[in-house]
Structures are given as structure tokens and as C-alpha cells.
Amino acid sequence: MESWIVETRGLKKYYQLGDHTVKALDGVDFCVREQEFVAIIGKSGSGKSTLLHMIGGLDVPTGGEVYVDGKNLGKMNKEQLAVFRRRKAGFVFQSYNLVPDLNVYENVVLPIELDGRRIDKPFVDEILDLLQLDGKREALPGTLSGGQQQRTAIARAIAAKPAIILADELTGNLDTATSHDVMGLLKIVAREFQQTIILITHDNDVAQMADRIVHIEDGLIVKERDTYAGK
Numbered sequence: 001m002e003s004w005i006v007e008t009r010g011l012k013k014y015y016q017l018g019d020h021t022v023k024a025l026d027g028v029d030f031c032v033r034e035q036e037f038v039a040i041i042g043k044s045g046s047g048k049s050t051l052l053h054m055i056g057g058l059d060v061p062t063g064g065e066v067y068v069d070g071k072n073l074g075k076m077n078k079e080q081l082a083v084f085r086r087r088k089a090g091f092v093f094q095s096y097n098l099v100p101d102l103n104v105y106e107n108v109v110l111p112i113e114l115d116g117r118r119i120d121k122p123f124v125d126e127i128l129d130l131l132q133l134d135g136k137r138e139a140l141p142g143t144l145s146g147g148q149q150q151r152t153a154i155a156r157a158i159a160a161k162p163a164i165i166l167a168d169e170l171t172g173n174l175d176t177a178t179s180h181d182v183m184g185l186l187k188i189v190a191r192e193f194q195q196t197i198i199l200i201t202h203d204n205d206v207a208q209m210a211d212r213i214v215h216i217e218d219g220l221i222v223k224e225r226d227t228y229a230g231k
């Protein structure tokens with residue numbers, strides 16, 4: 001039997017707006033293998049972010065289940081979910097949410113410190129190196145380019161050693177060349193550290209870097225295919 005790191009079964013998220021029901025997700029069965037890199041594409045409003053939020057335990061479904069590493073998120077209490085989010089899932093959103101008063105290194109290790117864990121300095125150094133931020137360790141976010149800020153946010157997500165990286169339109173604010181560089185680096189770093197990536201993107205070239213592309217339409221997976229990169 002195949003072992004999945006992420007599995008959703010009949011996942012639904014309905015919003016009731018007056019007498020109108022918005023079916024953000026309408027019965028999604030979605031599986032991701034350990035260390036797989038999956039790209040999710042689909043029109044605005046098709047349910048991509050909702051799916052990512054459910055997998056990361058940021059939001060609660062109205063139907064169906066989410067399993068991560070064999071654990072049913074719906075069976076976790078608030079505390080267990082908070083620990084799950086801190087340790088298993090690394091989020092990278094379009095807004096970088098870097099702390100302006102902390103330098104690059106301090107931003108990257110902040111979640112580890114908040115979680116009360118020991119910082120694996122050689123590991124953090126390696127990530128900064130791979131993401132080409134080693135010369136910017138002392139720099140404050142305000143002095144960085146968009147690409148450097150984005151790479152800092154990626155470094156922060158990876159440094160906490162999550163099993164899964166969840167990225168929502170992460171290159172949306174960057175020019176095409178920079179976003180392709182950032183994606184290439186994310187892929188290399190995730191491979192190196194055996195992390196799984198689930199990434200939402202509008203950019204077909206970025207999607208082609210993934211092992212598999214999943215198309216979402218109106219809250220449903222309508223098409224899936226392996227890419228050449230995934231073969």
C-alpha cells in the first residue's frame with residue numbers, strides 16, 4: 001500500500017451566505033506522497049487556498065477528513081493542532097510577515113525559539129547558504145529586495161524542519177526570473193532536507209517544476225498529471 005504524508009477524504013468546506021451556499025471545497029480526495037512536490041493550479045476562487053489551509057490545520061472542514069502523517073486533524077484538540085502547525089507544517093504565504101526589527105538570521109530562527117526548541121546552527125547556516133542569504137544574515141528586512149525577503153520567508157519555513165511546506169502564491173510579488181530562481185532554490189532545499197512541498201501557483205512554468213500538477217475547479221480536483229520533472 002502506498003504511504004501518504006497527506007490524505008484528504010471527501011473534504012468539504014461550505015460557507016453559508018444568507019440563503020446561498022458557497023462550496024469552496026466539495027468533496028476533495030487528495031493524496032501526497034512523502035517528499036513529493038505537488039503544484040496546485042486553478043482560477044481565482046476555485047478553492048486552492050481553502051484546501052491548503054485545511055491541510056495545514058488553519059481551518060476546519062465542514063465535511064470529510066484530513067490526515068497528515070496518518071493522524072486525523074479533526075481528532076486533534078486545539079493544543080495538539082497548534083503543535084502540529086508549529087512542527088509539521090511550514091507555511092509560506094505571499095505576504096512575507098517578516099519582523100522588521102529583527103535581522104534575517106533572527107527572523108529565520110524566531111519560530112524555533114518561540115517553540116522552545118534548540119537551534120541547529122549548522123542546519124540554519126546551510127539553508128541560508130543554499131538560499132543565497134549568507135551575506136545578508138545581519139540585514140534588516142527593510143533593506144532587502146523582494147526576492148531576498150521571499151527567500152528569507154522560505155528559509156524561516158524550512159529552518160523549523162517541517163515535514164510539509166505549504167506555499168500559497170509565494171512568487172506572486174516577484175518578477176518572473178526571480179520567482180523561477182526562488183522556486184528552483186525551494187525545490188533544491190526541500191529535496192536536500194526530505195521535505196514535501198504543496199504549492200499553489202498561477203505560473204505554469206513554476207508548476208512544471210513540480211512532480212505533479214493538480215487542477216482545481218469549483219472546489220473539485222478536475223485533473224491531475226505527472227510532469228516531466230516528476231518522472
Ligand SMILES: Nc1ncnc2c1ncn2[C@@H]1O[C@H](COP(=O)(O)OP(=O)(O)O)[C@@H](O)[C@H]1O
Pocket residue numbers: 015017022023024042043044045046047048049050051
Ligand atoms: N470566509 C469565507 N466566507 C465566505 N466565502 C469564502 C470564505 N473564504 C473563501 N470563500 C469562498 O470560497 C471560495 C474558494 O476560495 P479560495 O480557497 O480562497 O480560492 P482560491 O485560493 O482558489 O482563489 C471562493 O468562492 C471564496 O469566495
Ligand SMILES: [Mg+2]
Pocket residue numbers: 048049050
Ligand atoms: Mg487563494
